[in-house]
Amino acid sequence: MLPLREGGSLPGLVEADDLGTYVVKFRGAGQGRLALVAEVVVGELGRRLGLPVPDLVLVDVDPALAAAEPDEEVQDLLRASPGLNLGLDYLPGALGLERPDGVDPDLAARIVWFDSLVLNVDRSWRNPNLLRWHGDPWLIDHGAALYLHHDWPPREQAATRSLPGAADHVLLPVAGPLAAVQAELGPVVAADLVRDVVALVPDEWLEARADVASARSAYVDLLTDRAANPTPWLDPVEVARAARV
Numbered sequence: 001m002l003p004l005r006e007g008g009s010l011p012g013l014v015e016a017d018d019l020g021t022y023v024v025k026f027r028g029a030g031q032g033r034l035a036l037v038a039e040v041v042v043g044e045l046g047r048r049l050g051l052p053v054p055d056l057v058l059v060d061v062d063p064a065l066a067a068a069e070p071d072e073e074v075q076d077l078l079r080a081s082p083g084l085n086l087g088l089d090y091l092p093g094a095l096g097l098e099r100p101d102g103v104d105p106d107l108a109a110r111i112v113w114f115d116s117l118v119l120n121v122d123r124s125w126r127n128p129n130l131l132r133w134h135g136d137p138w139l140i141d142h143g144a145a146l147y148l149h150h151d152w153p154p155r156e157q158a159a160t161r162s163l164p165g166a167a168d169h170v171l172l173p174v175a176g177p178l179a180a181v182q183a184e185l186g187p188v189v190a191a192d193l194v195r196d197v198v199a200l201v202p203d204e205w206l207e208a209r210a211d212v213a214s215a216r217s218a219y220v221d222l223l224t225d226r227a228a229n230p231t232p233w234l235d236p237v238e239v240a241r242a243a244r245v
């Protein structure tokens with residue numbers, strides 16, 4: 001495994017037995033398993049809404065692999081990560097997209113809307129988590145989204161919370177209006193779709209919760225509530241956007 005040193009959670013480049021090459025994020029990393037839950041729910045929802053997110057897979061890690069690793073930190077991480085971990089399709093040669101110039105305003109608006117929906121606090125100009133691959137932007141690193149799941153607030157509060165730090169979103173200066181995106185994509189974020197996406201999360205990542213089934217429905221409620229009633233969380237972002245344009 002080749003550790004990717006720029007990632008805080010020490011993701012690694014791994015060749016899996018399906019012969020694919022994946023950026024693997026480990027369940028034993030300091031960010032914890034809920035970061036992987038957020039990666040799956042948000043990454044897969046984004047893909048199904050037509051956003052450019054690399055394919056996600058579950059990677060079964062054999063802790064015996066640690067013995068072959070020269071780096072002690074990597075050994076510890078592998079030993080702490082038996083079972084299912086998250087893999088993202090590796091985009092070879094992709095570079096970080098640091099500046100929003102040239103990103104299509106409609107795509108930028110979709111991404112700002114989406115990050116606001118899923119409360120993704122990790123797309124600021126300081127840490128854009130956007131790659132450019134074959135000329136096009138790709139979205140990575142959704143582990144900090146859905147942060148409410150670390151300590152679920154009452155359902156109404158979760159539904160209305162606006163994206164913290166939205167004014168610093170890297171794509172805000174180039175994004176078009178958000179209302180048109182909401183009109184198109186809001187109704188697509190319906191219970192059936194979100195349930196399918198949440199069903200992809202392995203039980204073993206949710207087991208710390210009292211009850212896995214109610215943990216899953218909390219994600220479905222959060223996302224469908226927000227998509228159906230966007231005014232409280234989207235208006236403040238739209239105000240910030242209009243002020244930047």
Ligand SMILES: Nc1ncnc2c1ncn2[C@@H]1O[C@H](COP(=O)(O)OP(=O)(O)OP(=O)(O)O)[C@@H](O)[C@H]1O
Pocket residue numbers: 004006007008009010011023054088089090091092094096127129140141142143
């Ligand atoms: N699918 C991918 N294809 C190519 N490179 C990738 C891919 N995913 C991640 N990377 C590279 O790995 C780096 C770290 O990934 P990511 O941001 O997801 O990890 P992280 O540990 O959550 O990072 P941090 O918390 O430091 O932002 C990225 O900046 C990028 O350079």
Ligand SMILES: [Mg+2]
Pocket residue numbers: 007129141
């Ligand atoms: Mg990152």
